Amino acid sequence: MTTTEPSNRRLTTRGAKTRARIVTAAAELMYVKGVGTTTLDDVIAASGVSKSQLYHHFAGKDPLVRAVVDHFGEHVIQRERDALGHVSTIAGLRRWRDALVQNNALRHGAYGCALGSLASEVSDHDDLARRALSELFIEWQALLAGVLRRLQDSGALPPEAPVDQLATGLMGALQGGYMLAQTARDVTPMATSIDMALAHIESLSSG
Amino acid sequence: MTTTEPSNRRLTTRGAKTRARIVTAAAELMYVKGVGTTTLDDVIAASGVSKSQLYHHFAGKDPLVRAVVDHFGEHVIQRERDALGHVSTIAGLRRWRDALVQNNALRHGAYGCALGSLASEVSDHDDLARRALSELFIEWQALLAGVLRRLQDSGALPPEAPVDQLATGLMGALQGGYMLAQTARDVTPMATSIDMALAHIESLSSG
DNA sequence: CACGAAATGGACTATCTAGTCCAACCGGTG
DNA sequence: CACCGGTTGGACTAGATAGTCCATTTCGTG
Numbered sequence: 001m002t003t004t005e006p007s008n009r010r011l012t013t014r015g016a017k018t019r020a021r022i023v024t025a026a027a028e029l030m031y032v033k034g035v036g037t038t039t040l041d042d043v044i045a046a047s048g049v050s051k052s053q054l055y056h057h058f059a060g061k062d063p064l065v066r067a068v069v070d071h072f073g074e075h076v077i078q079r080e081r082d083a084l085g086h087v088s089t090i091a092g093l094r095r096w097r098d099a100l101v102q103n104n105a106l107r108h109g110a111y112g113c114a115l116g117s118l119a120s121e122v123s124d125h126d127d128l129a130r131r132a133l134s135e136l137f138i139e140w141q142a143l144l145a146g147v148l149r150r151l152q153d154s155g156a157l158p159p160e161a162p163v164d165q166l167a168t169g170l171m172g173a174l175q176g177g178y179m180l181a182q183t184a185r186d187v188t189p190m191a192t193s194i195d196m197a198l199a200h201i202e203s204l205s206s207g
Numbered sequence: 208m209t210t211t212e213p214s215n216r217r218l219t220t221r222g223a224k225t226r227a228r229i230v231t232a233a234a235e236l237m238y239v240k241g242v243g244t245t246t247l248d249d250v251i252a253a254s255g256v257s258k259s260q261l262y263h264h265f266a267g268k269d270p271l272v273r274a275v276v277d278h279f280g281e282h283v284i285q286r287e288r289d290a291l292g293h294v295s296t297i298a299g300l301r302r303w304r305d306a307l308v309q310n311n312a313l314r315h316g317a318y319g320c321a322l323g324s325l326a327s328e329v330s331d332h333d334d335l336a337r338r339a340l341s342e343l344f345i346e347w348q349a350l351l352a353g354v355l356r357r358l359q360d361s362g363a364l365p366p367e368a369p370v371d372q373l374a375t376g377l378m379g380a381l382q383g384g385y386m387l388a389q390t391a392r393d394v395t396p397m398a399t400s401i402d403m404a405l406a407h408i409e410s411l412s413s414g
Numbered sequence: 415c416a417c418g419a420a421a422t423g424g425a426c427t428a429t430c431t432a433g434t435c436c437a438a439c440c441g442g443t444g
Numbered sequence: 445c446a447c448c449g450g451t452t453g454g455a456c457t458a459g460a461t462a463g464t465c466c467a468t469t470t471c472g473t474g
Contacts, residue, residue: 036243119390172400176383183326193379200407
């Protein structure tokens with residue numbers, strides 16, 4: 001999971017705290033400013049650590065970016081597990097949609113999805129980060145597929161519905177919607193995009 | 208349209224050629240390497256022009272990026288106009304899908320959609336570029352909406368079908384699919400994502 | 415041809431940025 | 445307490461990068 005650590009090194013409580021401060025500061029900056037325009041000096045200033053501390057915990061910028069990927073990964077997966085783990089109705093799926101849309105509306109779509117933005121900026125340059133992000137999307141899609149499977153169990157979705165493909169399509173609509181909203185600075189296309197995916201899933205009920 | 212020119216300046220044939228060489232080289236580099244990691248020296252080396260030439264035609268990096276946005280915009284819109292302008296059947300829409308998927312499969316999803324990648328990297332930093340990209344997506348969606356409207360005219364789609372929203376949803380699926388494919392280095396999620404959107408559109412026929 | 419504007423070559427500067435280095439400082443364990 | 449490895453502070457370097465400047469050449473037009 002953690003493709004981040006330099007190797008097996010002892011880590012005291014103090015060191016762990018410093019490391020965490022660095023990662024959270026870097027994550028915030030990279031989410032808002034983008035990975036490319038976030039410098040290590042930015043991270044140092046924002047986290048209040050010294051340069052040697054940063055290089056003590058991370059071998060360079062790429063490993064730090066990977067740690068940020070892990071950080072957001074854990075955060076997003078945790079959030080989605082909470083939001084989707086027990087959903088078993090279409091109405092519940094719509095509430096999940098509402099939460100994401102409303103949250104994104106607060107920033108008028110700016111910054112997009114943490115994982116999606118990282119992915120499109122990093123995927124072509126850092127293969128390790130790309131793989132980690134790919135795994136995270138798979139994990140996220142599995143949570144969606146779980147919901148769809150429960151819908152099948154309750155008869156709300158026919159047994160022959162291709163849940164894994166539907167989950168992929170829903171994730172695509174979600175991510176594409178995030179990006180369009182980010183570009184338009186308006187959450188509407190994100191809502192529209194997800195709604196179309198949900199409408200499709202819902203339309204399978206009568207099939 | 209062109210938010211790129213320094214102002215009204217005369218431009219000789221020779222100057223225009225140099226400008227074009229700069230833009231095409233920058234576009235290629237920024238598509239493959241990303242905007243952030245493409246330096247002006249990279250552009251100079253790849254295009255074979257001198258620094259003063261670059262600064263003669265562009266006030267700096269941001270204006271150059273905007274020119275690249277325009278460049279890809281014209282290219283993509285032209286391509287999509289050719290591909291979608293006369294499509295009036297579901298089968299035609301599927302052929303459009305096949306072309307995009309096959310083309311993306313050649314690179315195993317790498318680099319994603321030129322406009323989408325630019326958008327997610329630039330939207331939060333350069334408002335002019337963001338607006339230009341937003342307009343381009345709208346134009347692209349309008350081409351898709353045109354197809355759907357022709358489907359309505361031929362009776363393949365009911366008159367009450369919300370063509371504009373369907374076009375937005377299809378664009379979302381396309382862009383999200385590009386991004387997932389880029390992250391997975393596998394075109395499959397892109398195909399799946401678009402297919403779900405097309406399946407939804409097709410399912411409206413029987414409505 | 416002559417003139418002014420566009421175009422070009424390329425050296426130069428200021429600044430930013432990643433990464434290095436070493437001395438000093440904790441903090442737990444024998 | 446003594447030791448040692450983890451931890452910290454911060455100065456320092458090398459190189460990259462954006463942007464400037466000016467002399468020179470080419471081009472269009474009267």
